[in-house]
Amino acid sequence: METPPRVRRGDVRAALLLLLGEEARNGYRMIQDIETRSRCVWRPSPGSVYPALQQLEDEGLVVGEDGGGSRCYRLTERGREEAARLRDAPAPWDEVAGTVPEDRHELRLLWGQLGEAFVHLTRTANDHQVAEAKKLLRRTRQSVFRILAED
Structure with a gap:
């Protein structure tokens, strides 16, 4: 932890x-x-x-x-x-x-970059792009919980 x-x-x-x-x-x-x-x-x-x-x-x-x-x-x-x-x-x-730990710095940086992409998406995406992003975010959330469940 x-x-x-x-x-x-x-x-x-x-x-x-x-x-x-x-x-x-x-x-x-x-x-x-x-x-x-x-x-x-x-x-x-x-x-x-x-x-x-x-x-x-x-x-x-x-x-x-x-x-x-x-x-x-x-x-x-x-x-x-x-x-x-x-x-x-x-x-x-x-x-x-x-x-x-150093690897947590990279994780924080990646999260920040994802946040920037999300802000851009919410401002400029069309309906199809929003729908695809929602699917991706649901899969990503499930994947993160799968990783956490491995222990």
Whole structure:
């Protein structure tokens, strides 16, 4: 059985500081960047990111500025010093991605590619193509359960 990715206490904080050490960002973009850098293994929730950003603001490590409909964050001088200290350790997104076996990364990538094809299909397929896709998806689902039943 696959173990879930391991995110340690403090990983969100470290990831935010490291990302802001590169450039100012809004919270949504930081969530996306963490997901991308972790090879889609870790997507922190807004419920963990925004409180962490507020805590960093309270500590004087970041400054949030409203503009363009979203709040953009940047490091203060103290925040840059803290981010510089973190650069010597492995990035938290690399550590989290490393908790998932390599073959699972490929499986996640394939699933993502299938999702892209599905979105394209729902937007552009004619009735015959939709009917064929439904048949394929039913067979695929049955096949996956057959694989799982082999043990």
